[in-house]
Amino acid sequence: MILSDEAIISFLQISSVPYEENIHLSAKTWIKRGGIGRFFIMPKDMEQMKTVVKYFLQNKTPFHVVGATSNIYIQNTCDLHIVISTLNVDQEEEFDDYVICGCGVNVTGLSRKMVKNGYVGYEGLVGLPGTIGGAIVNNSSAFGYSVCQMSKEIYCIDENGNDLVLSSDDLKLTAHSSAIKTKENRCIVVGAKLLKKKGSVEDLKSKSEKYQKQRASLQHEIAMTLGSCFYKLSKSTLLTILLTVRFLTRKTIKIFCSKKVQEKRLERTLFYTLSGYHDLARYVDIIQPNCFIWRDEKADDVFFRQYLPFMKKYYKAEDLEIEIISDDKI
Ligand SMILES: Cc1cc2nc3c(=O)[nH]c(=O)nc-3n(C[C@H](O)[C@H](O)[C@H](O)COP(=O)(O)OP(=O)(O)OC[C@H]3O[C@@H](n4cnc5c(N)ncnc54)[C@H](O)[C@@H]3O)c2cc1C
Known part of the structure; x- marks a missing residue:
């Protein structure tokens, strides 16, 4: 009951x-x-x-x-x-070779500290939003780095309410997913033991800066987006045609537009209008079509009515990476 x-x-x-x-x-x-x-x-x-x-x-x-x-x-x-x-479960306890983190520890904050103190394995994770628990469940990764690969032990509660310690092997990890995400294993993550392995501070700092720059060049808007919406995209013939038309119009626009910003805006509007989904120009990241921006109140309607059909038609996108909760069914 x-x-x-x-x-x-x-x-x-x-x-x-x-x-x-x-x-x-x-x-x-x-x-x-x-x-x-x-x-x-x-x-x-x-x-x-x-x-x-x-x-x-x-x-x-x-x-x-x-x-x-x-x-x-x-x-x-x-x-x-x-x-x-879990946001307040953010305590960290440091030991020589590892750190015990609560599931709510912020991934970027922890990674920044690890890089600063010269511990390898976190340099690609600075800038990854979210918590340690979320990153383990989603097997979140960036530039070949992931929280799961640094996890020696994952402290969980199983579906019967018992304490359980898992290794990352138990999680049956796949790209951006795990047995917990697919609900094959109905565990709740309460914390993790993460490895500390000494490296060169200078080397780690320069790698981390390089990855952060790369992230910034790929992500224009961080607030009001959920990162990549779909697991896999591939080009349809329709998209190839559309991109060719865009390439030709870009050349034309350049002749009439002096300012770069105007150029980009016009190009985007034209691209989505030609695709038949004109509302998207305002709601899709300028470089990453896989990234939708919940910019305003109208975004919810645009997401379902225009974005999902557009991605399916032009990028053959089927499986959502983000989680949509539309009613209180677990
Ligand atoms: C701008 C931006 C950039 C991003 N870049 C990347 C990227 O480079 N790589 C990448 O992989 N992802 C990326 N993401 C996606 C997202 O940040 C990650 O998936 C992140 O790890 C989610 O963490 P969270 O704490 O926000 O989890 P939430 O979104 O709160 O939860 C995600 C899932 O985990 C479950 N969950 C959370 N905590 C626990 C717990 N303690 N126990 C059991 N279940 C739990 C939730 O129920 C939910 O199913 C990005 C997102 C944004 C907005």
Whole structure:
């Protein structure tokens, strides 16, 4: 039997777990989307995270665990009953050869520190948004680096509410996914033991700077995007035709436009108008078609009505990398 709201409140208060009731999820999520969250629970550390997760699992009451929500699109029409945010489970405990991180530790912050202190394996992860927990579940990676490959032990709670220690091999990792993401393994990550291996500070700093520059050149807008929307893109014949037309018009536009910015804007408008999806010019990243920008209120409609069909037609994009939550079904 699912727990009553009164029982949940009583448990949270007795256990001194910080929580809010009936909040607008749009105030808490990366792309400012989502309906009402009946309970928004923010455990303070790994121990409290374990207590909270075990309580709901043992009482067979469904819940959502979220990190920085940099890969989740909760629709505005979607109200969620119980959301557990890991953002305050952000403690780090340093040892000689490893660091124990709570699931809410910020990946960029940790990686920056590792680079500064001369530990290898994190140089490509500066600039990757989100938490350690989210990065493990999503097997997030950049420039050949990933949190999973640095994880020696992953501390989890299994679906029956028992403590479990996993290795990255147990996660059956694939590109940007894991057995936890596919729900083959219904674990909640509470923390991880990450390796510290000495390298040259100068070398790591220069690599990290190079990757950050590369990231900046690929990503123009960080706020209000979820990174890549699809796992795999490939060019359709239609896209090749469209790109050829764009190339020819670019040359023409250059003759009439003196300013580079105007040139780009005009080129984009023309490109999406020719494709039959003219609204997209405002909502798709200028370089990365795989990156949608939830810029304003109209974006939700544009995403479903124009972006998804456009990506399917021109880029043969089928499988979403981002997670869309449209109702409170776990
Ligand atoms: C600008 C931008 C750039 C990006 N660049 C990259 C990139 O280079 N490479 C890349 O791989 N990704 C990238 N992403 C995607 C995203 O940042 C990563 O997937 C990130 O690791 C998600 O972390 P999060 O804390 O935001 O997770 P969330 O989005 O909050 O959650 C992701 C999933 O993990 C689950 N989850 C979160 N924490 C836990 C936990 N503790 N236990 C169990 N389940 C949990 C959630 O339920 C959800 O299913 C980018 C996103 C943005 C916005």
